[in-house]
Amino acid sequence: MSLPGPDHGNPDHAHMLANKWMNATKLAEMVKTQGLVYKKGKFSAIEEQQLRTAIEAFKAGRGLTNDQLQDIIFQKNEKGKDNAFWSEITSALALRPIIAVYHHVRRAFHPKKQQGKWMPEEDAVLKQAVADLGQQWEKVSEIVGRMSSDCRDRYRNHIANREVRVTGVWTKEEEEELTAIVTEMTIQQGKDFDNDVFWGKVSDRMGNRRGRQQCRIKWTDSLSKTVKNEGQKPRWSAQDAYILVHKVDSMNVRDDTEIDWKTLPDSDWNLWSAHSLQRRWLTMKRGIKGYEDMTHQEIMDILRVKKAHLPPASAARKRKVTSVANIDEPADPEPGDAGPSGTQEGASDGQDRDADGSTDDSDA
DNA sequence: ACCACCATCTGGCTCGGTCG
DNA sequence: CGACCGAGCCAGATGGTGGT
Numbered sequence: 001m002s003l004p005g006p007d008h009g010n011p012d013h014a015h016m017l018a019n020k021w022m023n024a025t026k027l028a029e030m031v032k033t034q035g036l037v038y039k040k041g042k043f044s045a046i047e048e049q050q051l052r053t054a055i056e057a058f059k060a061g062r063g064l065t066n067d068q069l070q071d072i073i074f075q076k077n078e079k080g081k082d083n084a085f086w087s088e089i090t091s092a093l094a095l096r097p098i099i100a101v102y103h104h105v106r107r108a109f110h111p112k113k114q115q116g117k118w119m120p121e122e123d124a125v126l127k128q129a130v131a132d133l134g135q136q137w138e139k140v141s142e143i144v145g146r147m148s149s150d151c152r153d154r155y156r157n158h159i160a161n162r163e164v165r166v167t168g169v170w171t172k173e174e175e176e177e178l179t180a181i182v183t184e185m186t187i188q189q190g191k192d193f194d195n196d197v198f199w200g201k202v203s204d205r206m207g208n209r210r211g212r213q214q215c216r217i218k219w220t221d222s223l224s225k226t227v228k229n230e231g232q233k234p235r236w237s238a239q240d241a242y243i244l245v246h247k248v249d250s251m252n253v254r255d256d257t258e259i260d261w262k263t264l265p266d267s268d269w270n271l272w273s274a275h276s277l278q279r280r281w282l283t284m285k286r287g288i289k290g291y292e293d294m295t296h297q298e299i300m301d302i303l304r305v306k307k308a309h310l311p312p313a314s315a316a317r318k319r320k321v322t323s324v325a326n327i328d329e330p331a332d333p334e335p336g337d338a339g340p341s342g343t344q345e346g347a348s349d350g351q352d353r354d355a356d357g358s359t360d361d362s363d364a
Numbered sequence: 365a366c367c368a369c370c371a372t373c374t375g376g377c378t379c380g381g382t383c384g
Numbered sequence: 385c386g387a388c389c390g391a392g393c394c395a396g397a398t399g400g401t402g403g404t
Binding site: 024042043104167168214 | 386393396
């Protein structure tokens with residue numbers, strides 16, 4: 001079709017993804033038996049754009065009003081009428097199963113999709129509604145006037161266990177307790193403590209004094225690194241920045257929302273979790289003046305020079321960097337200055353930047 | 365029994381704010 | 385700055401229901 005996608009593999013598969021409502025089991029089976037490939041996880045900015053375009057095209061093609069479109073998405077009209085809709089917009093995406101697009105679009109177009117803070121009155125209404133109805137979030141949603149998932153989140157994260165919940169700095173004892181629980185649930189069972197933790201369970205075992213994401217963030221951002229580094233807390237260095245830029249560069253994506261951060265950590269450089277690397281990336285990006293209005297390519301061009309000491313156009317670098325071993329590390333691991341003087345090409349205008357770009361074009 | 369379609373429940377992630 | 389936390393946002397899995 002219109003997409004010149006790099007490889008949308010088997011056309012049968014594309015058709016299947018756009019037309020068959022497969023559940024997780026079936027999907028997994030297809031992956032196994034037929035080599036089906038599909039995409040999971042957050043929709044990238046590019047996918048969002050493709051979806052918007054496809055929806056607009058559908059709407060224009062049938063001369064629909066916004067209300068009619070809304071009706072199709074939420075199916076307030078009579079059943080089974082015009083349900084080419086989901087298949088049609090899904091096929092604009094090539095690698096997404098129809099069920100994923102369905103959920104995504106329904107969330108995105110939801111009339112109660114309002115953002116914003118919860119007022120104390122809303123909390124009270126929510127609490128009462130749950131007391132009356134139990135955790136029937138669709139019914140609760142009617143009463144509270146927010147999306148059911150938002151009601152659930154609010155309840156789960158802020159109403160439930162409010163009496164025992166602790167916030168603020170973690171004590172030494174809490175940290176040790178969390179470390180013990182996580183290592184017991186993962187390492188001692190041969191699982192991976194970066195990926196295989198059920199945080200709800202962990203929170204339970206902490207007596208709910210800390211919530212799911214409190215535990216998770218504490219672990220992934222802080223404690224896990226200490227565990228990996230034999231009790232020492234590692235510091236982010238210029239070399240780390242250098243490696244990160246190289247890795248992102250080698251992914252050749254059009255936009256950083258297309259990056260699957262899970263693939264970035266590797267065994268030679270495993271102090272940093274996917275999450276912390278993503279945060280680092282954001283921080284670096286924001287260090288660039290005017291980054292909001294720049295494309296991914298432009299941002300990469302700047303970072304390549306500033307952090308990775310590569311020529312800006314990337315033309316030379318096509319090699320795939322899959323592990324740290326493939327990266328020419330900055331020559332001297334001296335703290336304070338990690339400038340890899342060796343990698344510098346004889347770039348014509350080659351202005352020599354210092355290693356951590358402390359004084360250059362970052363904004364005021 | 366099967367299929368298209370849908371609601372709801374479970375689990376994970378992003379990102380801005382704040383503080384030292 | 386970077387470390388850390390809070391609050392909200394998002395996707396996946398599960399388990400229907402009504403029509404054939």
